[in-house]
Amino acid sequence: MHANSWPGGCCCTRLRYRLKAEPMVVHCCHCTQCQRMTGSGFVVNGVIETSNVEIETGSLKPFRLPSETGRPLIVYRCADCGTDICTDYGARETMIFLRMTTLDDPKRFGPDVHIFTRSKLPWVSLPPQVPAYEGFYPAFEEVWTSEALQRRRALGF
Template identity: 45%
Template sequence: MTSNSTTYEGGCTCRQVRYRMTAKPLFVHCCHCRWCQRETGTAFALNAMIEADRVELLSGEPEPVMTPSASGRGQKIWRCPTCRIAVWSNYGSAGDAVRFVRVGSLDEPDRLPPDIHIFTSSKQPWVVLPEGAPAVTEYYDTKKTWPAESLARREALRAKRS
């Protein structure tokens, strides 16, 4: 665990794979789409989006598992080779530059509640969102939803890729 408010450590169940996020995530999604429900075996996926270069691998070597996605571009889910726990994903649209860290794999997952609930049109009816929680039926406009600091980091990332 860490006491620094801008670093977050996590890993898999068997502790072979350990990582550290060295910055606050760009944004945290709670996705209620059917694909996330199927891939996680639960009602939703909680992902912290962060630049790949801000995730340090402390031990182990996760393995990518290619899976289909609704976009048709696929998704790489990085899993511990021993216990098979997912620690992060890369989506086709963002490439390898952005990791979607599984918040549940953090040592202190309660430090990163969702910034928004997405694809609530397919949310399980028994999941009750907190009153006032930002939520959209499908996806959202990043420019209108993300904080200015995250938008600036996103633009810096895009500039590096060009």
């Protein structure tokens, strides 16, 4: 176990994982695709290197879904119970969008930004202190810290 690590898992508890680093950024996405994919009003995704997510028990099953951008969209779910764990947008393989509410302590990482608020459900209120964009933010530098940008660049993005 790492000194700074955060455990998580699925509903049936057969899949257990551990984050070995904090996410680079945490998005609260209100797009209709995330709403439909998760069956919720929004999804809270932590963008993190796949190398910083350690699967301890169980396994993930990939599901290829159609995407609004036309780029590959692969959702990984617990192979046993189907809990939505993470998504690889664009089949990048080195960076995933982890469902932060699958952490054992989902309060640990709140959203850094709200995105695609143009399709936010009308009964969802956004906190004024968190940046919000109608679509995706225009520049990574507006939202990501310099350390997070360095980590992203190290992945080739």
